[in-house]
Amino acid sequence: MKTQWWKKAVVYQIYPRSFCDSNGDGIGDINGITSKLGYIKELGVDVIWLSPIYKSPMFDNGYDISDYCAINPEFGTMKDFDHLLEQAHGLGLKIIMDLVVNHSSNEHPWFLESKTNLDNPKRDYYIWQEGVRGGPPNDWKAYFGGSTWTYDETTGQYYLNCFSPHQPDLNWENPDLRREIHNIMRWWLDKGIDGFRLDAISLISKPLADGSLNFPNGEMKEFIFHGPRIHEYIKEMRSEVLKHYDVMTVGETGGVRPEHAVIYANADGSELDMVFQFEQVELDGSETFKWTDQNINLVELKEVLTRWQNQLFDHAWNSLYWCNHDQPRIVSRLGDSGALREKSAKMLATCLHFMQGTPFIYQGEELGMLNYPFKDISEYRDLESINAYNALVLEEKRIAKEDMLRFMALKSRDNSRTPMQWNEKPNAGFSAGKPWINVNPNYSEINAEDQIHREDSVYKYYQKLIQFRKTMDIITHGDFQLLMSEHPDLFVYMRKFNNEMLLVTCNFSYEERIVTLPEGFKTGKILITNDETQVSNESRVLTAEIVLSAFGALVLTNQ
Numbered sequence: 193m194k195t196q197w198w199k200k201a202v203v204y205q206i207y208p209r210s211f212c213d214s215n216g217d218g219i220g221d222i223n224g225i226t227s228k229l230g231y232i233k234e235l236g237v238d239v240i241w242l243s244p245i246y247k248s249p250m251f252d253n254g255y256d257i258s259d260y261c262a263i264n265p266e267f268g269t270m271k272d273f274d275h276l277l278e279q280a281h282g283l284g285l286k287i288i289m290d291l292v293v294n295h296s297s298n299e300h301p302w303f304l305e306s307k308t309n310l311d312n313p314k315r316d317y318y319i320w321q322e323g324v325r326g327g328p329p330n331d332w333k334a335y336f337g338g339s340t341w342t343y344d345e346t347t348g349q350y351y352l353n354c355f356s357p358h359q360p361d362l363n364w365e366n367p368d369l370r371r372e373i374h375n376i377m378r379w380w381l382d383k384g385i386d387g388f389r390l391d392a393i394s395l396i397s398k399p400l401a402d403g404s405l406n407f408p409n410g411e412m413k414e415f416i417f418h419g420p421r422i423h424e425y426i427k428e429m430r431s432e433v434l435k436h437y438d439v440m441t442v443g444e445t446g447g448v449r450p451e452h453a454v455i456y457a458n459a460d461g462s463e464l465d466m467v468f469q470f471e472q473v474e475l476d477g478s479e480t481f482k483w484t485d486q487n488i489n490l491v492e493l494k495e496v497l498t499r500w501q502n503q504l505f506d507h508a509w510n511s512l513y514w515c516n517h518d519q520p521r522i523v524s525r526l527g528d529s530g531a532l533r534e535k536s537a538k539m540l541a542t543c544l545h546f547m548q549g550t551p552f553i554y555q556g557e558e559l560g561m562l563n564y565p566f567k568d569i570s571e572y573r574d575l576e577s578i579n580a581y582n583a584l585v586l587e588e589k590r591i592a593k594e595d596m597l598r599f600m601a602l603k604s605r606d607n608s609r610t611p612m613q614w615n616e617k618p619n620a621g622f623s624a625g626k627p628w629i630n631v632n633p634n635y636s637e638i639n640a641e642d643q644i645h646r647e648d649s650v651y652k653y654y655q656k657l658i659q660f661r662k663t664m665d666i667i668t669h670g671d672f673q674l675l676m677s678e679h680p681d682l683f684v685y686m687r688k689f690n691n692e693m694l695l696v697t698c699n700f701s702y703e704e705r706i707v708t709l710p711e712g713f714k715t716g717k718i719l720i721t722n723d724e725t726q727v728s729n730e731s732r733v734l735t736a737e738i739v740l741s742a743f744g745a746l747v748l749t750n751q
């Protein structure tokens with residue numbers, strides 16, 4: 193019997209490379225994570241999602257796997273992992289792993305065999321095509337630059353790589369390949385892990401025509417999401433593997449809309465438990481072209497999140513997130529990086545954590561960490577950012593250097609990958625050696641040591657939000673109604689469950705804003721607020737309206 197425990201769970205994402213370095217080589221590692229389990233437990237979360245720690249040549253920081261059942265030596269050993277899992281379980285923390293099976297590394301033994309000759313039994317584990325008129329099979333552009341096709345001299349054919357040439361796409365059409373993946377999943381689940389985050393999973397079924405792979409010209413994204421056999425593959429994964437374990441799964445599903453999510457994350461349990469949508473993060477232009485200085489528009493953000501809340505209600509389950517290892521920091525994006533940093537971080541957390549779904553907190557988000565003040569290309573480590581700079585500035589000269597550096601400082605994935613800020617010691621207490629990527633110079637002001645001891649910290653505020661989710665059924669089960677949908681600065685919504693109601697009010701601006709209280713809240717009780725001036729009158733509101741200060745947030749209950 194499935195318990196659906198993940199409906200009340202909160203997940204904490206760790207990017208191992210940047211979390212805690214236990215041996216001074218500048219790279220975060222498994223023993224570093226184990227040493228911080230107490231901190232994670234104290235926050236109140238239930239599940240840890242580990243970004244990849246498998247053996248990898250690290251062209252994409254582990255999202256290019258060369259052995260799915262081994263640990264990359266710079267992160268430690270399998271013994272270290274077993275110890276981490278045991279310690280985490282001892283504390284009541286679950287661990288889910290990142291499963292990257294749209295592609296492998298080009299150093300995976302499957303690929304090394306696959307490319308040797310046309311008749312190799314592993315040839316069909318990847319997607320090989322003949323060139324067309326002396327060039328690649330079609331004109332698709334890969335996510336991380338260049339063609340999606342890489343020519344391989346040994347056999348004179350091209351292989352498909354939707355991300356980078358170091359990440360050849362696996363051929364899910366091949367039943368042997370699918371069986372290998374099921375075996376890998378069972379191997380980890382039998383070890384006792386508690387589920388998977390499935391990387392780029394909406395891309396695994398490639399376009400078909402007359403039953404064969406087919407790659408027409410055009411914009412790759414038009415062809416690559418939710419391919420013809422996608423739901424068959426995921427249902428098979430469920431029946432072959434997942435249904436035999438009481439675990440959670442979350443799919444990273446580029447291109448997904450609520451109408452797809454109700455299939456991918458159907459409440460009937462036939463596929464995944466939930467998916468990550470990208471609509472909310474693409475509002476700053478990244479869907480079409482990431483390198484701009486466009487901002488997220490609040491009215492659009494409200495429309496997107498409301499559509500997801502309402503269309504999935506009773507049909508599927510939402511994931512909730514502001515941050516992950518592919519996104520810049522949310523306070524830099526939608527909050528204030530100066531004097532109101534903590535207040536705005538709490539407002540953003542309030543806005544998300546009263547919605548229906550499973551919240552994901554990305555390391556450092558609970559401290560209100562900010563983007564890194566990148567100035568120079570030499571400070572970047574991420575292949576996506578570096579490749580884009582080389583292509584757009586140096587080769588194609590489409591963007592002036594100064595503009596591109598400004599866009600990268602706003603949008604680069606490296607913003608979330610700078611080391612976790614533990615304390616005010618050198619390197620923020622992350623490492624005794626030289627960190628693989630710079631530490632944000634603001635660490636003496638923003639660090640965990642300060643926040644776990646300070647009652648009004650962002651960390652303590654997250655603790656409270658997490659506890660509300662555990663104790664209040666309305667957060668898990670209540671319905672969702674957006675109010676003031678056209679207001680450019682206010683995000684106001686109501687949750688209802690039986691006779692209980694919650695009113696969540698958030699001010700995304702630097703100005704005072706007024707919310708007229710709906711019926712039922714005129715004598716409402718304040719559940720939580722980030723604004724001390726509100727807490728005076730016995731935590732009851734006795735007026736018809738509330739005044740929210742800059743980045744203020746206030747949650748009322750009618751109880």
Ligand code: GLC
Nearest residue numbers: 252255292355391392517518
């Ligand atoms: C996902 C990961 C990202 C990675 C890409 C290729 O989007 O989140 O970090 O680069 O897949 O695996």
Ligand code: CA
Nearest residue numbers: 213215219221
């Ligand atoms: Ca290390």
